[in-house]
Amino acid sequence: MSNILKVSQLTKVFNPTTLPIEAVKEVDLEVDEGKIIVITGRSGSGKSTLLHLLAGLEQKTSGTILFKDSNYDELTSSQITELRRTEMGFVYQFHYLLNEMTAIENVSLPLLLNNFDRETAIRLSREILNSLGLSHRYSHKPSELSGGEKQRVAIARSMVHSPSLVILDEPTGDLDSATSKEVIDSLNNYVKDKKASLLIATHDENFTKISDQNLIIDSGII
Template structure:
């Protein structure tokens, strides 16, 4: 089986100029009620993620980076503003439609891999496809292809407890990629890894981005990872500020 993973991008091309963002938000605000008053975490965030783009979101602890990622992924509801996934406004969809849109267009990778310990690597990776009601044989075949692409062809029947930290994170990345999403959202994907393993994960993400054309939005404190991406955005006082674009970063 060919380990190189490809997606058909022709169907996903935008119909009009200016509609080529795979993920976008407009005037995104999030407030929490705390101590009898409203605490504003995000105040009018604007963002567009282009197809195949890799961007980092950095900021101080507690600045709202994970909150932003959850809103972009449709896992939380904004106080105001809108989030668009593949051009569709999440607020205009019902729960089932939002779930389908997330499952088919977005992948998620967290600092803690959140693998199911009782299942093998293959079963963990196949899970999103099975949730999407793909036939079992097809889901397993797709999972095998992705696991080979991330270098785990010989480890796919192992359970998470039998894998190293780097291998578990590779499984988590494979699980995020198996649905061929337009964009993968990552929250500190190398935060629990040693430097050598983190460097391997960096190379893996870059290779998969080039081969699959998938966009990556990565919340990170890792300066090496941020420097390897196309854009770096800093979350300050509830808004995203551009630190640099790759063309200006030498």
């Protein structure tokens, strides 16, 4: 089984010289291809910070991160951006859709950034929106969508370009229990189809059914 991500002794201290907050403390983690890793921990325990470090969106204080054997310390910031664009999908805790764009335009974005032609981008975006129960919402802008619908558009956008690692920060936080179960099924099917790996920070116990590995973290200020 090949390793997609290998993390050792990963630590992040915010405000090191003023009011230090050890948001992530000595985390070790190995993620194999095709596996689902569920990260839990109380509010403020460092889940979001950990996910940002792994996606290269935030600078670590110490420790190492290897993505498919590439050490982040040996990559330039543009190489990390490139890695994120081609190999990763990210769903933020507060989804961050582009407000001026419709649902289908938001979802198409990673494909256009990866040089897919517009027709293919629209076709693939429709397929993934359909699989998340949003076939009636292609042309809606984020302000015209419910919280749960926005969340599902963000999930569609994170997976549409078939990344090998999808990182999701509380992806079902805004969903009712029935929709949450449907989204979890879609994520599970995606992993099985594409042999991708998922890293999910969540408080949603429904994820334990599909999880291969659980990571409980507990750092941050008390």
